[in-house]
Structures are given as structure tokens and as C-alpha cells.
Amino acid sequence: GTNQAIRLLASFQGVNVNALGDTVLPIINTTSYSVANVIVTNASTSLTTAAAGLFTAPAAGGTAIVANAALSACTAASVVSQRTVASTASQAGQNLYFNVATAQGAAATCDVFVYGYDLTFA
Numbered sequence: 001g002t003n004q005a006i007r008l009l010a011s012f013q014g015v016n017v018n019a020l021g022d023t024v025l026p027i028i029n030t031t032s033y034s035v036a037n038v039i040v041t042n043a044s045t046s047l048t049t050a051a052a053g054l055f056t057a058p059a060a061g062g063t064a065i066v067a068n069a070a071l072s073a074c075t076a077a078s079v080v081s082q083r084t085v086a087s088t089a090s091q092a093g094q095n096l097y098f099n100v101a102t103a104q105g106a107a108a109t110c111d112v113f114v115y116g117y118d119l120t121f122a
Contacts, residue, residue, distance in 0.1 A: 006117060020102075032091070037082060043109070049072075053069065055099055
């Protein structure tokens with residue numbers, strides 16, 4: 001296949017990390033993929049108490065691509081935090097779910113970018 005470079009699979013700007021629950025990240029133009037990197041950046045404030053993860057189903061269900069973990073490394077808009085990817089298994093679902101398990105406790109947002117391999121033509 002000619003489609004095997006790491007590329008953007010999904011993104012969401014302005015995720016509210018002061019509210020518990022899911023933000024849906026639609027998968028961009030592929031039906032089979034493997035997540036390699038998850039980046040959290042552009043925090044509107046230092047995320048001292050927020051914790052979140054990335055999952056294949058709502059409510060932290062399905063496969064944990066990134067387990068729920070503190071976002072405390074995100075201390076400013078210029079900080080780029082690469083999250084620990086727990087599963088690189090091939091996925092086919094057309095949405096991923098960024099689940100905030102612990103709210104920040106004050107108004108706060110961040111941007112989430114998911115990169116990986118498009119396996120559609122593998």
C-alpha cells in the first residue's frame with residue numbers, strides 16, 4: 001500500500017475538560033486504522049486536576065487507546081503533551097471518544113490530535 005505514513009486520523013479543538021463525559025472525535029477518511037500518537041495541546045489554563053483518556057466506545061468503553069490519566073503536564077497553551085498509547089490494535093470504528101474522567105474544576109479547554117496509520121489499503 002502507498003498509504004502507510006503516519007497521518008492525522010482525528011482531531012477536536014476546544015475540548016471542554018471542565019465537564020465529565022465524552023467528546024466525539026470522528027475518524028477522517030479511513031475504515032481501518034492503528035493509533036500511534038495522541039497529542040493534547042493548547043490548554044487554556046494549567047490542567048492541574050483534569051484526567052482523560054481516549055476510547056473506542058462512549059463512557060470509557062471499548063478499547064482504551066489511551067487510559068484515563070492526569071493531564072497535569074498540560075500547563076500552558078504552548079505545551080504539547082504526548083499521551084501514552086496503550087493499544088495500537090487495528091480499529092474500524094468511525095468515532096473515537098475523548099473521555100474526561102476527572103473535571104478540571106474551573107473553565108478549561110484543550111485540543112486533541114490523534115495520529116496513526118491508515119490500514120484501509122494495507
